[in-house]
Amino acid sequence: MADTLLSLIPVVDETRRGQIVRKLRQLIVGGHVKPGERLTESELAAKLGVSRAPLREAVRELVEFGLLESIPYKGLFVRRVTRTDLDELYSLRTMLEKFAFQQCWDKRNPDNLADLHNRHEALIAESERGQDRERAIILELDLHSWCYEVSGHKLLQKSWEQMKPNLQFYFTLHQKAHNRPGPFREAHQEYVKQASGDNLDAMLSHLEDHMRQGLEVTMKDIPLE
Template sequence: MAQVSDNTLHPLDEGTIRQRVVAQLKAHIVKGNFVPGQRLTEQQLASALNVSRGPLREAVRDLCDMGLLVSLPYKGLYVRSVTPEDLEELYSLRTTLETFAFERCWDKRTPEAIADLHSRSEALKEAIDLNVDGLRAIELELALHSWSFELSGHKLLQKSWESMQSNVYFYFSLHQRAHARKGPLRQSHDLYVELACGDSLDAMKAHLDDHMRQGFERTRDALSTSLFS
């Protein structure tokens, strides 16, 4: 059984314990300190974090809802595993949904909406330049890709995107680890933003398919030996 080291998880003070437990465990999963498929126990985590079982269990439920942990009845708590099929399903569904989002939002791109997209892009670049907070980079990359869904005004589409964001979050964390960096390449969304603000919906949709496929293939190939063997 894998052990949780007191040297890598730090005791927490009183306060918003649940949120702080979520933040610390999330960071360790994203950084790869906990590996996919690793079994965790409440006793190990509570001892390492110096917290009671109540807020720990609430935090664990939050992380299960995010898709980062999996609780299996009669078996225990595990860091989520991933298969090539998982990645392919996420890639294909995400591509389909985001393409539809751009079809629905295309005629709703006001100057204010365009300015909002550029603001999200700049915030992501600032986080990438700092190169210190992979969690923040993931949140900002999700915010960038959420733009078309929010602008679409399509409520069911937005709910579908929200329901799969935990899976996308996990995918982004794998992508960071596969490429040993805290976020995407700085220029990786430049063409995405340029085309999103441009005149050709067809060009945007073609880029979406290429952008998503390349990310999927690179992550799959980079993780093939470490996660899928």
């Protein structure tokens, strides 16, 4: 029975759909298409060199992620940016990241703390190089991924992975609006210092301030609804 079930799983189609999802996600979160821009299946299929069936599956997945909007009788659009969405994203992110630090605090060791500092240095180097905005954003998210990874909490890690495309989307809009290749050098210095320290309460307090400042800065670029 197991062999029969395995023979029924469309492995190739799933892999193809996954590739299309990644390409579309890179197109959106990389800022190559504008918020509110209308997309058509025929154009996407032609540019990606794929058939309509796996493309539709990929589009449905990105609609569920919230990166695309499918509006009846109007078409498919890149997600628009609203203050409400941004506020919800940052409030949830703050709660999850505080929980991640609570879970990972006693699991820190010299090796994973060295990894944290290496991620921070990589982010600084890329930002100061100023040649690849998308790479800098990925490295910033990689820095914040650290506490989730060290936590060992699988469901928490899954929630973070689901949130990351939306964060990357907003980070991209913010960096483009300010014509910056990445965060300033000092943006995460206190974050890394507290994450390496011995006071969990101080880390959680700083985290709230860090997230609130990020929200306030990003909100300045979002028009009132």
